[in-house]
Amino acid sequence: MDRVPGRLSRRSVLALGGGAAVNAIACGGTDADSVSPAPDDPSLRPRFQVRTGLDRLVEGGFAALAGQRISVISNPTGVNGRYSHLVDLLHAHAQDTGGLTIGGVFGPEHGFRGSAQAGDAEGTGIDARTGLTVYDAYNASQATWESLYERAGAQTLVFDIQDVGSRFYTYIWTLYDSMAAAARRGLRYVVLDRPNPAGGKAYGPMMTSRFTTAVGKKEIVQQHGMTIGELARFFNGEFLPAEAGRPVELEVIECSGWAANMMGGDTDVPWVMPSPNMPTPDTALLYPGTGMFEGVSSLSEGRGTTRPFELIGGPGFDYHWSDRLNAANLPGVAFREAYFTPTFNKFVNTLCAGVEVKVTNSQVFDPIRTAVAMLVEARKYPAFAWRADSWDSARPHWIDKLSGSERLRTMIDAGASTDDIIGAWQEELAAFDAQRRPYLLYPR
Template identity: 65%
Template sequence: MKRRGLLSAALAGAGGVSMGAGGAGPAGAAAPAGQRLLTGMDRLAADGWAALRGERAGIVANPTAVDREYRHLVDRMHADGVSIGGIFGPEHGFRGSAQAGGSEGTGVDARTGLTVYDAYLATVDTWAQMFTAAGVRVIVFDIQDIGARFYTYIYTLYDSMAAAARLGLRYLVLDRPNPIGGRAYGPMMTDGFTSGVGRLKLVQQHGMTVGELARFYNGEFLGGKVDLELVTCRGWDARRFAGERDLPWVLPSPNVPTPDTALVYPGTGMFEGVSALSEGRGTTRPFELIGGPGFDYRWGDRVAALNLPGVEFREAYFTPTFNKFAGELCAGVEVKVVDRTAFDPIRTAVGMLVEARKEAAFRWRLDGSRYWIDLLTGSARLRTTIDAGGSVADVVGAWAGELATFEAQRRKYLLYPRSGA
């Protein structure tokens, strides 16, 4: 029996999926009451790593690749005698010691003695060179994404897949739930606005797991050339959020410490594009605390008066320890999600931006000659609409057509139940 058949046979009884070309596959079933949620890593480990037997593996991972006892994928594989040719660390590094926009560099992992390659900002060519140097024949990806287009791990996935296709390597994704569910929302990335925080034509909140994204990438962007295999989650559907099931949470980056942070991030992450407001980096509630030295309670009062669904706004004062306004007192709001199913992170942040633009202190952040908010949102449309005095409805209504097109485009790649898919 071929290895692809072995993987399918080993996992078929629990809903595992093994496929190439990113084509349509079986949808996951809704979790029966009380069923334990299992990630792709959990299920491959329970199978004794059979899909990797006799292979030299390269592992693309960070600290989120853990089982429910918080044992790391690489540590378990290494202890169990799986042949590992190299580890490839994304932004923040394999062990997670680097801040935003940083990495750990290439070196030797102290715990396992394995070579760790610095893969942050690596091009497809660089990925191919690293895979060749490591002598690997199968790439294993296990990183917890949080569902926003401007979170960089989804480009680590894409570039490493493209390099694997070039070299004819197997690519195995160990899937994990999307912590903010399966709903897609927001504007589409457009030509001329791609950057390191938005390289592919996805909507701002893509609403897919990394396994579903891998299928989408292979089918839509990589011509079906990736020898792609998935080990799906069991017991999860895309209507559930992190914290509602028994899956351990590991902060996927230093400024996303909790599931609450992940929930607001696709929206309040846009405040990185505002020079007059801190997005809460350097506080204990990043992306939930938003404010600046030139603001006061009146901004928060106006935002609260919008009556946005599923959220309340607490008047807040904070002093960041690093990043924007380090050591300065900032006034603004704390975003308090009170109903996760009703809450819309992007619409909420748009309302906050619309009201903030009315303040004299407000300034968009310029990155050279480009506005950072344009790179985050995928075009100049959100910025120019708000500058022209547009309402929340004006801003969010402008992307309805492109969102519907994306919903239809992604549908055949989805693996787990969700509303409206």
């Protein structure tokens, strides 16, 4: 294979093929067929008018919550079309009308107001704006949720958090555990629905019971393709009767105007970062795939840059990676040779070589196929290494926890092709697609 450099310097980047010669080819070439399509331009996309569950709750004068003592599970994403937060709106409504009572707020990973980084929380305290008690619910077990409900005097739970459609994004497991605890205590559970920024199509492998963790607690596929309301209905029908002894009393206040072929950049729903490393709806398109690079120790997933999960690279890689990926003609995506220096997380202050992943057609883009192809090619470099978890000797590879089993890793290590790897989970994906169908709320 081609020579692979060790630690990069900025001078060595030019020696590897960057600089004026490359720019001249890109700007002066005449073969139109060889030019990759430009990435989706968000400013040119149609903006469909969508009303979220929160918008509809406010428009209805909070009638669905009238006379109840409620507790809220939310984070900074719980805003309406004017960027007013659910908790602030509820607090003002309660003060003005006395029509409901707020027993407290529960904050997930990153906290209720969003001041904490990945893997952290804000702690329990008093919210400065409203004076309400905010309970730290990050990593809360179902038993902990029950005790929090008792402390807050909860009767009705209201959930409003923007999900991004990936199994290993932790907010859906906050939803699951809080629903199970509410079912055990006989509480009402209201979900204010929001569009899935990655659309309504399911992709990827199934979680297996051996590899369940906090980033994948139940058997769903890697990109579930449901809104948070649809997923709540799925959890309630498929898992809660066995987990909690009964389903929860669930109400989903649906979005209006959303269809499952709409991506996050296609609607007028305000984008508030669900977490510090999810800056745009386009990040959410990639995350169900490129999030798997958290399971590779030799490659940064772009944390510590302004383009997390879009920039992927490491000090032992080079421009051949982008060349090979572009030659694979993956649907709806192009790869730009990229160099970056992370400011935190992996490879701090170290120059990394790799790719910037650019979605060119969101309707045909498959994030997990794309990431698998990236892993297959990256595995050919001597520098490549899977992340090992020393704290889990029985399941030492983080990639197995992200992908749901050992299959992805062992097939890549054995030299399997992208098509063979993707083909290995098509039967379980089809079964999941059929299983979720009764719980869907929006056109597919």
